[in-house]
Amino acid sequence: MSASLTTALDAVLRTAETEDIGNPWVNIAIFGGFVAITLVIVFRASRNNKTAADYYAAGRSFTGPQNGTAIAGDYLSAASFLGICGAIAVNGYDGFLYSIGFLVAWLVALLLVAELLRNTGRFTMADVLSFRLKQRPVRMAAALATLTVVFFYLLAQMAGAGGLVALLLGVDGTAAQGLVIAVVGALMILYVLVGGMKGTTWVQIIKAVLLIAGAAVMTLWVLAQFGFNFSDLLQGAIDMAGEGGEAVIEPGKQYGVSAMSQLNFLSLALALVLGTAGLPHVLMRFYTVPTAKEARRSVVWAIWLIGIFYLFTLVLGYGAAALVGPETIKAAPGGVNSAAPLLAYELGGTILLGLISAVAFATILAVVAGLTITAAASFAHDIYASVIKHGEVKPDGEVRVARITVVVIGILAIIGGIFANGQNVAFLVALAFAVAASANLPTILYSLFWKRFNTSGALWSMYGGLISCLVLITFSPVVSGKVDPVSGASLSMIKNTDVDFAIIPLENPGLISIPLAFLLGILGTFLSKDGSSPEKYAEMEVRSLTGAGSEKATVAH
Template sequence: MSLTHSLASSPGQLQLAAEGASQHRTLIVTLFTVFVLLTLGITVWAGRRTKDATDFYAGGREFSGFQNGLAISGDYMSAASFLGIAGAIALSGYDGFLYSIGFLVAWLVALVLVAEPLRNSGRYTMGDVLAFRMRQRPVRTAAGISTIIVSIFYLLAQMVGAGALVALLLGISGETGKNLIVVLVGVVMILYVTIGGMKGTTWVQMIKAVLLIGGTLVVTVLVFHKFNYNLSSLLGAAAENSGKGAAFLEPGLKYGVSTTSKIDFISLGLALVLGTAGLPHILIRFYTVPTANAARKSVNWAIGIIGGFYLMTIALGFGAAALLSQKTITESDPAGNTAAPLLAQEIGGGADSTGGAILLAMISAVAFATILAVVAGLTLASSSSFAHDLYANVIRKGKATDKEEVSAARISSVIIGGVAIGLGIFAGGLNVAGLVALAFAVAASANLPTILYSLFWKRFTTQGALWSIYGGLTSSVVLVLFSPVVSGAPTAMFPEADIAFFPLANPGLISIPFGFLMGWIGSILGKEDEAVKKHAELEVRSLTGHGAL
C-alpha cells in the first residue's frame, strides 16, 4: 500500500525509464512547474479573500456540496492509494483490488454516522464536537494531540514519497537531491496553508482531483483500447502474463498464504473502513459547507468520484500486469508502487518514444499534484487543531481573538511543516510501509470511538473521552512499534533488529476494539458529569441542525 517504502530503496526500472525519457525531462519539469505556479497563484487569490477565522478554518462555509465533494476526493486520494493500489493489483491480482474496496466502503460509514451530525455539532475541529458536552481543556488537549499525531504519520509517508518519486523522474541522484525535493514540497505546502488557509487549500484539492481523474481516465481508455474495450481479454492477458494463471484472478494469492496473513487483512480492512471517519483532514472538510444537507451531498459526490477512480484502478493494475512483466514491475519497486508510471510509459509507446515520455510526465505530475494537495490538507488540519483547540481554548482559555487564532494557526503550520520536512529527510531511506495504514488505525482507534460515543451515547463522560482517545492512541502506536513494520522482517524499518512480538502489520483488530472498550470503561467508572446532562441538547443539535453555525 505504501508509496514510499520501495521507492526510497530500489529505483530499478523507474530510473531506467527516467533515463530513457531524459531528452523529454524538460516536459516533466515544465508540468511540475506549471502546476505549482498555478496553484500558488490561486492560493494568493484565495488568501486575499480570507478575512477572519471562519474563512481560514472553514473557507467561509461557502463551498457547495459538489465543490466540497470534489475537494474531499482530492484530499482523500493520496499518492499512496493512487500508486499503491495499482501496484498491489499488478502483483497480487484480486487480492490487490481488495484494498480499493476497503477505501471505498469507508465512505458509507462517514456518510451514515459522521458527516451530518459532525457538521451540525462542531465549528472548526473534532475538538469542538467533544467540547460541546465535555470539560473543555482536557478533551481539547487530547483531541489536539491525536489530530497532530495522525497527521504527522500521514505527512511523513507523503513527504518521503515525493522526494523519492520526483528525484527519480528528474534524474536527481543521491540523498541530497531527494532531501531538496522534500524541502520543496514542505515549503510549498506551508505557503498553501499560511497564505490561502482553507479557501486556498480547497481550490488546490479540487484542481488536483480533476487532474487525477483526468490522467487516470486517459490511461484507462488507452489500456482498454489496447484490448478492444474487452474487460475479459484484459483480465485474461493479465492472468497469463503474471505467471500465476487463474489464481491471479481469485482470492487468496496474497492474503490466503497463512492464517496470520488472513487475520492481518481483516485488521487492515477494519482500519481502512473505520479510519476514514476519524481522519482529521477529512473531518474538517464537513465544516466548509453552509448546511448539514450540503455536507451529506458532498459525501455523496465524494463516493461517486472516489468510486469511479477506484474502478479505473482495475485498468491501471491489470493493465500493468498484462503489458509489463512481473520482473519489470518488481525491479522498479518490490511493492509495485511504480506500476502506474511504467504502464503510462509503455502504453504511450515505450521509454524511447515521445508518447511514452508525455504520458510518463503526465502521470508523474499528477502523482506530484496528489502529494501536494494531500500534505496541504494534513498541515491545515493539524495547525487548525493546534491553534483552535490547544492555543485558543487550552492555553488562552477561550480569550484569544480571531486574529490571534489565525496567527497561531499560520505559525503552527510553519512549525508542523518544518517537523514534516525534518522527519521526511530522516526517514528517506527507511521502510515507511505501515505509516499510512497506521494513520488510519490511530484515527479509528482514538478518534472514531470518541466521536460516536459523544454523539450517540448519553452516559459518555469526560473521563470516557480521555480514556478512549489516549487508550486507542497508545495501543495502536505501541503495537506497531512491536510489529513486523518496525523490526523482525526484511521490509521492516529496522530489519536488523527483532522486537516484533505482535505478529500483525496493522494493529486495528486489537486497538480499535480497545479504544471503544476504554471509552466505555472510563464512562462507567467515572462520576456522572455535565456531559450526561448535555447529551439531549447535543442530540437535537446533531440531528436537526438547530443552533448549528
C-alpha cells in the same frame, strides 16, 4: 490510504539505483506549470482570509459539488493512484481488495459521522468531542490525537514524495532526494500559509479533476488495446503472468498464504475502514460548506467521484499487468509504485508519462496541504485558544498562531521526511490509521450516540487508544524482525536484521487496539463519578441530526 502506500512507497525508498523513465525535463516543465497555476489561484483565494472562519473553513463559502470534489481530492492520495494500481498489477484480486476497502471506508465515514460532525462542530473534531464534556481535558486529548495522526501521515507522505518525485525527475542520491523533500515541504507551507483552507480546497479540487481525468483517459486507452473487452484484458494479464497466471484473478495470492497473513489483512482492513471515519483532515472538510443541505450534496458528489475512480484502478491495475508485466514492474526503479507510470509510458510515451507524473505530484501536494491546515487548526483553535488562553483570544490572534504552526509543522515534516528517506515507512501509515480508528472514532461515536458517556470515558478511550497503538506498533514486525525470505534483507524500520524485539505478530494493531479503545470508553464512563448532562446531550442530538443551531454556532460557539 495506506497499506498500498506502505508497499509502494517502501519500494521507492528501497531503490538503490535510478533509471530515467521518459524525459525528466518534460516532467519538470509540467510540474512547474502545475505549481505556477495553483500558486496564482492560492494567492487570489487568500485575498478574503480575514477571520478565523475564513482561514479554517474557507468562510463556509463552497457549494456541495465543489466541496464534494475537494473531499475526493483529499481522500484519493498518491497511494490510491500509484499504490493500488501496483497492488492489482502484482497481486490481482487481492490488490483490488484495497479499492473495495477504501470505498467502503468512505461510506462508513459519511453515513456514520460526517454530517453529524458538521452540524455539531465549528472548525475541528475537538469542537464536537467537547460539546457536552469538560472542555480543556477533552480538547487537549483530541488535539494530541489529531496531531499524532497528522504528523505520522504527513511524515510518510513527505518521505514518499522524496522517493517518488526524485525517481520521476531522474535524480539520485540522498542529498538530491532530501532537496526534493525540502521543495515539496516549502510549497506546502506556502500554499497553506497564504491560502488557508480556501487555497487548500482549490488545490484539492484541481488535483481531483486532474487525477480522475488522467485515470479516465488511461482507462479508456487500456480498454481500447483489448477491443473494450474486459475479459480479454484479464486474459492478457493471465498470459503475461506466465505459469500459474490464473492466480491474478483469484483470491488468496497475497493474503491466503497463511492464517497469520489472513489475520493481518483483517486487522489492517479494520484499521482502514474505521480509521477513515476518524481521520481529522477528511472530517474537517465538512466545515467548509454553509448548510447541512450542502454537506449532503458534498456526500453525493464525493461518493460518485471516489467510486468511479476506484473502478478505474481495476482496469489500470490489470492493464499494467497485461501490457507491462508484474515481473517488469517489480524489477523497475520504484517497484510496484512504478506500475502506473510504466503503463503511461507504454501507452503514450514521454508526454503521457509527464502528465501522469504531474498528477502524482499534485496529489502529494494536495494531501500534505490538507494535513497541514488540519494540524494548524487543531493546535491554534484547540490547544492555544481553548486550553492555554481559556477561550479569551481574538480571532486574528488565533489565525496568527495557526500560521506560525504551519511553518513549524512544515519544517518538522521536512526534517522528518529527510530522516525517514531510505527507511521503511509502513509503520508510519499504519500508525496514522490505527490511531484514528482507536483514539478518535470510539469517542466520536460515543459522544454522538451515547447519552451517559462522560469526560472520563472520553479520556480513557482517547489516551488508551493512542498509547496502545504506539506500544503495539513498536513491538510489531514493522519496526523490527521482519525479513524478506528471498533476499534476507530487513523489511522493517530497523534495517539491522539481527535486531528483533517484535513480540506482537500482527503488523497492524487495529484488531487489538480498536476494540480496546471502545472497551476503555465504556469502563471509564461506568467507573468514574463524572456526571453527564442530559440537557447538553439533547441539544447535541437535535443539532447533529437536524442542523438546527449549527449556523449560529459558527458565530458564537
